[in-house]
Amino acid sequence: MLLIHEMLAKTARDQPDKEAITCRGRRISFSELEEASTKIADFLISTGVKKGMRIAIFSSKCIDEVAVIFGIAKAGCVLVHINPSFRDEKLQHVLAECEPAALFFHQSKKSTIERTKQIGVLPSLLICLAQSAEQVLSLPTYNLETILKKPYDAAQHRISTTIDGDDLAAILYTSGTTASAKGITVTHRILSESTLVSARVLENKTTDRIISVTPFSFDGALSQLFTTVFVGGTLILQDSHFPKDIIKTLISEKITGIHAVPSFWLMILERCPSFADFEFPHLRYVSLIGEAFPKDALAKLKSTLHSTEFFMMYGTTEAFRSTFLAPCDFDVKTSSVGKPLPGVEITIIDKNGNSCRAGEVGEIVHKGAFVSPGYWKRDGGVTFRGGKVYTGDLGMFDEDGYLYFVGRKDTMIKRLGFQVYPEEIEACLQSLDGIATAATVCVPKPSGGHQLNAFLVRDQGSDVALDVVKKHCKQHLPYYMMPDSITFRPSMPKTGTYKVDRAQLLTEASP
Secondary structure (H helix, E strand, O other), X not given: OOOHHHHHHHHHHHOOOOEEEEEOOEEEEHHHHHHHHHHHHHHHHHOOOOOOOEEEEEOOOOHHHHHHHHHHHHOOOEEEEEOOOOOHHHHHHHHHHHOOOEEEEEHHHHHHHHHHHOOOOOOOEEEEEOOOOOOOOOOOOEEHHHHHXXXXXXXXXXXXXXXXXXXXXXEEEOOOOOOOOOEEEEEHHHHHHXXXXXXXXXXXXXOOEEEEOOOOOOHHHHHHHHHHHHHOOEEEEOOOOOHHHHXXXXXXXXXXXXXXXXXXXXXXXXXXXXXXXXXXXXXXXXXXXOOOOOHHHHHHHHHHOOOOEEEEEEOOOOOOOOEEEOHHXXXXXXXXXXXXXXXXXXXXXXXXXXXXXXXXXXXXXXXXXXXXXXXXXXXXXXXEEOOEEEEEXXXXXXXXXXXXXXXXXXXXXXXXXXXXXXXXXXXXXXXXXXXXXXXXXXXXXXXXXXXXXXXXXXXXXXXXXXXXXXXXXHHHOOHHHOOOEEEEOOOOOEOOOOOEOHHHHHHHHXX
16 A cells, blocks of 8 residues: 555656646645655654654645645654634644644744644644744744755655554544534545545546645545645645636646535636636546535536536545546436445435435445544544444435435424425525525524524625515425525635535524
């Protein structure tokens, strides 16, 4: 089995001068990335860091953090990439729980780090990803630039750590509330095997130029990084989230592949009406994962990217990757997330644990490859049982064995005796001309039951009125799915992966 840092070493030997990573005009080759990551591993080991210790990264998108990711792996340590959008409390929660031996941070985060110092959860070993050697904190700090300037001899360095496939490689923290943010453990075997499967499914090759739009704190971004390195492609780090900047990168960098959640594309379609006027001749594929994609919006995207292949996928961080729909099945099974990946077994069970028949909605259960060992310092609870991941997602199989994602168990509510899935209401609202995005949240009523609140964002230039929306709902939704309130917003709050931030909407809707 080839581990992820070994994949980098192999590609650096085979294609030393090939462009590996690009960000804000800076470009680095595979041999340069290999050298930088080895120096970082060498530095960590020289300071007394041992195999299995956690090493945290708190950084916005940059080439240096990629070198650090591979350096951590080379040293046999455990990567804890902290979502760069995390505020003080969440950062402190992660640091307190995983107790890292070192923290690499971007200089833009120095104010947050200074405040965190007062809490007493910072490790003693701090390294700034700065482009200058200035002292950025009021406490001892190493500078990565200085570390990388040291002479390098590939034949002579301290790295002799033996790493097994079942050793921990990373802890990925969810973006829940401070109390619920859980660290999901990932082994080297999971990263290696998922990389091989992803490269095979997406047919990645050395000529691919992949854009990375989400932080490396997310499994999808890490998978994209490792797959690109494995095949010897080029990864373009997109640090600007403005739609026009993203479109500019897609064209100027001749991007061939992009992995994103549906909300990312809804944002592009919503905020850049001229998107359909652009041509993307090099964009070979789009992979979609993370949530349901409204049919009308998906059809609109596909009509714009008419020559691009679409891969619909399903997975959770607890099980990394579960299913995919091949492009050849897209037109026939558009709403499906496909069939299980090699080594994966997917079942649908009812509330009693019995297997559901085709067409019956139940909980999606993942067994086989890519299953996480569990949560860091927490009981697996109802999620990890008997070597399986009980995802908490609701889905169903059709007669041909294709999986369909329905929604989350924890968002499903009972109204007037009926099961109501917010995703179905959102799909109806987004089918109305003039509505770009819809999100619904349910708030418990003091008197019992739930109030269903719908939030809408209009298409640019649209003036669709509230009474039109209500009429549309009455025509297309049963009475028990009718929203109790409908609110127009200029935009939707988003998480770090461009998903709708339902927690913020729930706070707004709560009395």
